[in-house]
Amino acid sequence: MLDLADDVLPYPPSETDPDRRGKPFVASVGKCFQVLKAFRRGQTELRQRDLGLSEICKLSGLDKSAAQRFSETLVTLGYLEKDLGTRRYRPGIALIDFYYTFMVSHRLAQIAMPILIEASKVYDTTVNLCEMEGTDAIYTVRIPQARASYGTMLAGRRVPAFCASPGTVMLAHMPEDEADAVLAASDLRKITEYTLTDIADLKAQMAEARRLGYHVSNQQSQIHNVSTAAPVLLMDGRAVAAVHIPGYAPQWNLESVHEKLVPLAVDTARRISDSLTDAM
Amino acid sequence: MLDLADDVLPYPPSETDPDRRGKPFVASVGKCFQVLKAFRRGQTELRQRDLGLSEICKLSGLDKSAAQRFSETLVTLGYLEKDLGTRRYRPGIALIDFYYTFMVSHRLAQIAMPILIEASKVYDTTVNLCEMEGTDAIYTVRIPQARASYGTMLAGRRVPAFCASPGTVMLAHMPEDEADAVLAASDLRKITEYTLTDIADLKAQMAEARRLGYHVSNQQSQIHNVSTAAPVLLMDGRAVAAVHIPGYAPQWNLESVHEKLVPLAVDTARRISDSLTDAM
DNA sequence: GAAGAAAGTATCGCATTGTGATACATAGTT
DNA sequence: AACTATGTATCACAATGCGATACTTTCTTC
Numbered sequence: 001m002l003d004l005a006d007d008v009l010p011y012p013p014s015e016t017d018p019d020r021r022g023k024p025f026v027a028s029v030g031k032c033f034q035v036l037k038a039f040r041r042g043q044t045e046l047r048q049r050d051l052g053l054s055e056i057c058k059l060s061g062l063d064k065s066a067a068q069r070f071s072e073t074l075v076t077l078g079y080l081e082k083d084l085g086t087r088r089y090r091p092g093i094a095l096i097d098f099y100y101t102f103m104v105s106h107r108l109a110q111i112a113m114p115i116l117i118e119a120s121k122v123y124d125t126t127v128n129l130c131e132m133e134g135t136d137a138i139y140t141v142r143i144p145q146a147r148a149s150y151g152t153m154l155a156g157r158r159v160p161a162f163c164a165s166p167g168t169v170m171l172a173h174m175p176e177d178e179a180d181a182v183l184a185a186s187d188l189r190k191i192t193e194y195t196l197t198d199i200a201d202l203k204a205q206m207a208e209a210r211r212l213g214y215h216v217s218n219q220q221s222q223i224h225n226v227s228t229a230a231p232v233l234l235m236d237g238r239a240v241a242a243v244h245i246p247g248y249a250p251q252w253n254l255e256s257v258h259e260k261l262v263p264l265a266v267d268t269a270r271r272i273s274d275s276l277t278d279a280m
Numbered sequence: 281m282l283d284l285a286d287d288v289l290p291y292p293p294s295e296t297d298p299d300r301r302g303k304p305f306v307a308s309v310g311k312c313f314q315v316l317k318a319f320r321r322g323q324t325e326l327r328q329r330d331l332g333l334s335e336i337c338k339l340s341g342l343d344k345s346a347a348q349r350f351s352e353t354l355v356t357l358g359y360l361e362k363d364l365g366t367r368r369y370r371p372g373i374a375l376i377d378f379y380y381t382f383m384v385s386h387r388l389a390q391i392a393m394p395i396l397i398e399a400s401k402v403y404d405t406t407v408n409l410c411e412m413e414g415t416d417a418i419y420t421v422r423i424p425q426a427r428a429s430y431g432t433m434l435a436g437r438r439v440p441a442f443c444a445s446p447g448t449v450m451l452a453h454m455p456e457d458e459a460d461a462v463l464a465a466s467d468l469r470k471i472t473e474y475t476l477t478d479i480a481d482l483k484a485q486m487a488e489a490r491r492l493g494y495h496v497s498n499q500q501s502q503i504h505n506v507s508t509a510a511p512v513l514l515m516d517g518r519a520v521a522a523v524h525i526p527g528y529a530p531q532w533n534l535e536s537v538h539e540k541l542v543p544l545a546v547d548t549a550r551r552i553s554d555s556l557t558d559a560m
Numbered sequence: 561g562a563a564g565a566a567a568g569t570a571t572c573g574c575a576t577t578g579t580g581a582t583a584c585a586t587a588g589t590t
Numbered sequence: 591a592a593c594t595a596t597g598t599a600t601c602a603c604a605a606t607g608c609g610a611t612a613c614t615t616t617c618t619t620c
Binding site: 561562563564565566567568569570571572573574575576577578579580581582583584585586587588589590 | 591592593594595596597598599600601602603604605606607608609610611612613614615616617618619620
């Protein structure tokens with residue numbers, strides 16, 4: 001049994017982040033998001049979508065009263081649903097609204113979408129767009145193929161940047177001190193036996209990605225998965241995103257990925273970069 | 281100039297909804313979501329993604345102090361970003377997390393996804409899955425095609441149920457009193473010149489959709505757009521969702537839609553229904 | 561099926577926390 | 591430069607959220 005009581009994220013970052021000190025902060029709001037985040041933790045750590053009140057307590061770090069208050073508040077607002085039979089809570093459909101709110105205003109995604117769709121048709125593969133958020137690469141646009149697994153079709157998925165090809169190329173095309181800060185803040189644990197966890201190795205890998213303009217990750221974040229990523233660059237050479245094309249075995253191997261998916265990813269990323277700079 | 285000060289949604293539904301009376305409710309949480317919703321209103325009513333503080337005030341119904349407190353709180357939490365140059369706020373990438381949280385646990389979407397992807401390849405069209413939320417049909421899964429417009433590719437989009445084909449079929453396959461309640465709560469305004477707004481007409485249309493098992497909407501929610509929808513049914517005959525396939529002119533007309541897209545939508549919806557009942 | 565444990569719900573006095581009027585600072589306009 | 595609008599900071603008050611406690615219901619265990 002996992003111990004969930006410990007290591008709950010500190011929810012008022014206003015205290016820890018120097019940029020945010022002194023800014024007004026409403027603690028109740030932070031707590032309500034702790035409750036919503038509890039459901040994500042519940043999915044990864046407990047493998048269940050519904051949470052009872054006491055599970056919310058453990059996963060969110062709130063006491064029973066607070067967990068109840070915020071859970072019921074979120075039910076009233078439609079962001080959680082409650083099964084009156086089991087008395088358990090689950091994420092509510094209204095949560096989707098915020099995805100739309102973000103995406104509608106996201107110029108990069110708007111420009112990238114048609115280009116990604118075209119790219120997905122070349123070899124009938126999944127094609128993704130990733131962006132950095134903290135120490136994670138987060139998938140913002142995904143063009144899915146039927147054979148992929150459900151979890152890897154969904155936008156919003158996070159992967160630690162250090163061990164996934166989109167993360168590698170984005171870190172590589174980033175001011176070095178920023179990249180170092182991300183690595184320093186990352187939890188460098190092995191995901192598969194091929195995951196690199198040594199800072200020197202990671203930096204060498206990043207240097208190579210910078211030189212080549214792409215990166216192919218060989219089973220570092222997922223076994224039997226050789227995936228390609230190429231950076232979407234602004235004029236100043238900074239990466240704002242990465243195009244990611246996973247190659248699943250047995251259909252793809254290291255050779256065929258290099259021959260076909262690498263050029264596709266690089267070209268797709270460059271087309272997005274071009275459209276992006278044209279639009280400015 | 282639109283008048284935004286009025287008709288801001290009442291944010292503590294705990295007062296109005298009899299089911300929720302007496303439940304604990306944290307007002308600050310409600311207000312923070314008013315701020316997030318302000319961005320959606322801003323997009324539709326002001327056609328801009330960034331909002332200044334005073335715009336947030338008007339769109340959210342909060343006073344200046346409150347708008348500042350909650351906006352800064354949301355920045356600290358990563359759900360809003362602030363441009364320090366213009367001092368304007370915009371939706372933050374962390375909002376995507378909640379989409380993932382909801383979708384990962386959404387069995388219907390999980391089952392439907394591969395079936396929808398296959399369907400999209402038959403005629404190389406967009407294929408969507410819609411579900412009811414209040415008086416709206418909300419798109420939860422969308423398999424996009426390059427030629428569609430960006431806004432119609434995004435999950436989370438809402439359309440009034442009464443005037444869109446997915447809404448019509450879902451209302452048609454719903455207990456009549458519930459459907460009546462939705463119509464009664466809807467704002468029956470004409471979206472295009474073809475939009476039906478008379479309750480009797482709408483009910484006749486629903487009856488036909490129930491009889492046929494599908495519905496084709498001819499330019500009722502969007503001009504030059506003939507779109508098809510078929511219901512995803514549970515064993516008891518209730519609709520839990522709708523498969524929606526838009527046919528854009530000039531590629532599609534009323535005849536070709538009936539000949540090709542209708543059978544595809546009906547078949548796709550039935551396959552999802554079957555998988556759904558098998559899984560239970 | 562009774563006893564016990566665990567999970568969920570309701571209550572309520574206290575003081576912490578959010579409130580919002582006011583004043584101040586900065587950016588944009590005429 | 592004067593003015594207006596918009597954004598930021600301050601602060602005393604009391605409303606609001608807090609959380610210990612008690613109560614109720616549901617699930618185990620024997």
